[in-house]
Structures are given as structure tokens and as C-alpha cells.
Amino acid sequence: MKRKYGVLIVVIAIAVIVFLLWNGGKSNSVDHATQLTPSVQKIRVAATKPTLMTFEDTVTFVGNLEAEEKASVASKVGDVTILSVNVDVGDEVKMGDILVEMDDSLNRRQIEEARAAVARAEAAIAQARSRLATVEKDYKRYKQLYEEQVISRQQFDQTEGQYEVEKAGLDLAQRELKQAQARLEQLLIVKNYHKVAAPVSGIIAERLVDPGDTVKSGDVLLVISRQDNVKVKGTITEANYPKVKLGQNVYIKVDAFPEQDFTGKVNRISPTLDPITRTGEVEVRIASQGLLKPGMFARVEIVVGSHEALAVPREAVRQLAGTGEWYCFVVSDNVAQQRPIKRGAEQGNWIEITEGIGESDLVITTVVRQLSDGVPVEVATQ
Known part of the structure; x- marks a missing residue:
């Protein structure tokens, strides 16, 4: 009887051990499974609704800055x-500054010769006047004698002929004096040309000669650029041509000053279009502010009107890598939804959305790596 009780106790003990081992293993497997199940956490984001804004309508083109005016200084x-x-x-120059000096030795000799010619002509006139005065007395006397029939017609004719010759001689001497004086005046003007003065104020843009060079008449020596204002020329399409008017405001971006905006006006519009390209040329003028220089690359926006449209902050707009497609994330049932969009104009930190977003959409502006399509989100701020 005691043996039966002992066997029963052993069996019960084994059953208890097996039960404990079984429950313990099951508990551990449940705990382990619980550890492997990931917990789903919501991403806290900032979001905003699109804003109705007024955007400027613009016509754009690119071009190089040019000097407002350029003066070629020629010999x-x-x-x-x-x-x-x-x-x-x-170098900066003022109107009248002497820029180039040339050898005027030949001109000086010519001036001396011209002055001598003037002196000879003046002497010739004095002699001609003296001779004419003498002959004139004889002419008047002989005329009176002829009228009194004291002398013959032949004698009077000889005296009259000599008088006319002396008058012509004086006229010729006077013409020669005028020619000599004109030649002298011309040479004196040419003498001033040997010192080349600046015709306008500006900046020396090109220097084409050096001391010792021999130049011909008409050769360009220097180019002066007036840079108080600069201009940009560019072409616009036939569709945009009617929108552009003289005096419209212009915004200019220059690569040399990426953080700075420059403003100007439409200065000139070509009256005709190129029949091949169907484009017209537009010129805008900008104050240089001492910064803008000819040759710089410029991007020009001409303001031709305005319109109202929905806009979102720039940070809300993303681009698919390797494509030209743009998208935003919007909050839909506490989940981030990737929404393809089309962009329009840009103004400051705002971008116009022409398609893909409505007024009631809540657009996520937070930039986080974990954000993707279908991820649960919690809007922290609006």
C-alpha cells in the first residue's frame, strides 16, 4: 500500500513538472512574439492650408548686360x-579729359607755312591796292580828258584797261588771302586733333593703341562706356509680344549677385517680329548702382499683369528624384498622402499650385526623412 502511494506521488510530481514546463515555455513564446511585433508610432508634423495670393504675371528672357552707351574715340x-x-x-574719365597725345611736328611746320602764305597774301594785297590807287588816278584824269575830247579814244581805252587789270589783281590777291587764312584755320583745328579729348564721361572699356603706334584717320583708339545705367536685350515669343509695353517694371537676377534683386523698366520694343523665329526683341534698362557691369549674365522678368491663385510654402513642395515631377504631402485621415501637383509662379517663399491641391487640403510643411506615402501622422501645428 505504501508502494502504491509512492508511485502515485512520483506520477503527480512528474505531471506538475511537465505542466510547469509547458506553461513557462508558452509564456516565453508569447513574450517573445510580443517583442517582435513592431509598435506603430505617428510622425508629428506641421501642416497648413493653401493660401489665396496675388501673383504677378511675368514674361522672361535671358541676356548679357550691355553698356547703355558706348563711344568709339577715333583719330x-x-x-x-x-x-x-x-x-x-x-579708368573713369570725364568729358574733355585728354586721353591720347599724338606727334604734331608735321602739323606745326604746315602751320608755319600757312602763316607765311597769309603774310605773302597780305603783302600782295597791299601792293595791289597801291598800284590800283595810282592807276585809278590816271583813269579818272584820262576819263575827264576824254570827255573833254582832249585825248583819243585809244589812249582812254589803254588807261581803262590797265585800271581793270589792277582791280582784278586786287580781287585775286584778296581771294588768295582768304584761301591762305582758311588753310591756316584748318591746320590750327587739326592741331587740336593731336590731343584726343574724351567726348563723353564714362569708363574706358577698350584700349586699342600704345605709344609708338602709327594710326590712320578713322582708326579707333579707345572705347568709352557709359555705365550709370546698363541694358539687357532679349527675345520674347509671338504669344507674349502683345503683353509687353514700354515702361513696365522689370526684375533682374544676376549670377554675380545671387542674393540681390535689381529693378528696371522696359526701354525699347522692336516694332517687328522675326518671320523665321516668330520672336521680337525687347530692351530693358537698369541702374547699375556701381555693381552691374557689361558682360554679366542676367535673367529678366517683365511684369505684365497679375492673377490670384492658391499657394503653399516652398518647403511643402518636393520633387521626385530624377524626374521633373513635383508633389506635396497632404493629411488624409491622419495619414500622409503623396499628391502630384503642378507648379506655377513663385513669389518670395510661396509657390503657386495650379493643379493637385484644393483650398480645403491640409498640406504638410515639415521636412523629415521618415515621411512617406501612407505613414500615420499627427498634426502638431497649423
């Missing part, structure tokens, strides 16, 4: 040698 005398060049590229 007015030929076969002369440059003695000195008083300026270099980049």
Missing part, C-alpha cells in the same frame, strides 16, 4: 605717331 588725323596714352581699361 581725326592720319599717318601720325602716338606719343602717349594717358588712360587704361577701367
Whole structure:
């Protein structure tokens, strides 16, 4: 009887051990499974509704900055040698400044000869007047004698002929004096051309001669650029041509000053279109502010009107890598939904949305790596 009780106790003990081992293993597996199940956490984001804004309608083109005016300073005398060049590229000059000096030795000799010719002509006039005065007395006397029939017609004719010759001689001497004086005046003007003065104020843009060079009449010596204002020329399409008017405001971006905006006006519009490209040329003028220089690359926006449209902050707009497609994330049932969009104009930190977003949509502006289509989100701020 005791043996039966002992066996029963052993069996019960084994059953208890097996039960405990079974429950313990099951509990551990449940705990382990619980650990493997990921917890779903919501991403806290900031979101906003699209804003109705007024955007400027613009027509754009690109081009290079040019000087408002350029003056080519050319030589007015030929076969002369440059003695000195008083300026270099980049120098600022004022109207009347002497820029280039040329050898005027030949001109000085010509002036001396012309003055001598004037003196000879003046002497010739004095002699002609003296002779004429003498002959005139004889002419008047002989005329009176002829009228009194004291002398013959032949004698009077000889005296009259001599008188006319002396009058013509005086006229010729006077004409020769005028020619000599004109030649002298011309040479004195040419003498001034040997010192080349700046015709306008500006900046020396090009220097084409050096001391010792021999130049001909008409050769360009220097180019002066007026840079108080600069201009940009560009072409616009036939569709945009009617929208552009003289005096419209213009915004200019220059690569050299990426953080700075420049403003100007439409200065000129071509009256005709190119029949091949169907484009017209537009010129805008901008104050240089001492910064803008000819040759800089510029992007031009001409303001031709305005319109109202929905807009979202720039940080809300994203682009699919490797494509030209744009999208936003909107909140839909506490889930981020990727929404394809089409962009329009840009104004400051705002971008016009022409398609894909409505007024009631809640657009996510938070930029986080974990954000993707279908991810649960919690809007923290609006």
C-alpha cells in the first residue's frame, strides 16, 4: 500500500513538472512574439492650408548686360605717331579729359607755312591796292580828258584797261588771302586733333593703341562706356509680344549677385517680329548702382499683369528624384498622402499650385526623412 502511494506521488510530481514546463515555455513564446511585433508610432508634423495670393504675371528672357552707351574715340588725323596714352581699361574719365597725345611736328611746320602764305597774301594785297590807287588816278584824269575830247579814244581805252587789270589783281590777291587764312584755320583745328579729348564721361572699356603706334584717320583708339545705367536685350515669343509695353517694371537676377534683386523698366520694343523665329526683341534698362557691369549674365522678368491663385510654402513642395515631377504631402485621415501637383509662379517663399491641391487640403510643411506615402501622422501645428 505504501508502494502504491509512492508511485502515485512520483506520477503527480512528474505531471506538475511537465505542466510547469509547458506553461513557462508558452509564456516565453508569447513574450517573445510580443517583442517582435513592431509598435506603430505617428510622425508629428506641421501642416497648413493653401493660401489665396496675388501673383504677378511675368514674361522672361535671358541676356548679357550691355553698356547703355558706348563711344568709339577715333583719330581725326592720319599717318601720325602716338606719343602717349594717358588712360587704361577701367579708368573713369570725364568729358574733355585728354586721353591720347599724338606727334604734331608735321602739323606745326604746315602751320608755319600757312602763316607765311597769309603774310605773302597780305603783302600782295597791299601792293595791289597801291598800284590800283595810282592807276585809278590816271583813269579818272584820262576819263575827264576824254570827255573833254582832249585825248583819243585809244589812249582812254589803254588807261581803262590797265585800271581793270589792277582791280582784278586786287580781287585775286584778296581771294588768295582768304584761301591762305582758311588753310591756316584748318591746320590750327587739326592741331587740336593731336590731343584726343574724351567726348563723353564714362569708363574706358577698350584700349586699342600704345605709344609708338602709327594710326590712320578713322582708326579707333579707345572705347568709352557709359555705365550709370546698363541694358539687357532679349527675345520674347509671338504669344507674349502683345503683353509687353514700354515702361513696365522689370526684375533682374544676376549670377554675380545671387542674393540681390535689381529693378528696371522696359526701354525699347522692336516694332517687328522675326518671320523665321516668330520672336521680337525687347530692351530693358537698369541702374547699375556701381555693381552691374557689361558682360554679366542676367535673367529678366517683365511684369505684365497679375492673377490670384492658391499657394503653399516652398518647403511643402518636393520633387521626385530624377524626374521633373513635383508633389506635396497632404493629411488624409491622419495619414500622409503623396499628391502630384503642378507648379506655377513663385513669389518670395510661396509657390503657386495650379493643379493637385484644393483650398480645403491640409498640406504638410515639415521636412523629415521618415515621411512617406501612407505613414500615420499627427498634426502638431497649423
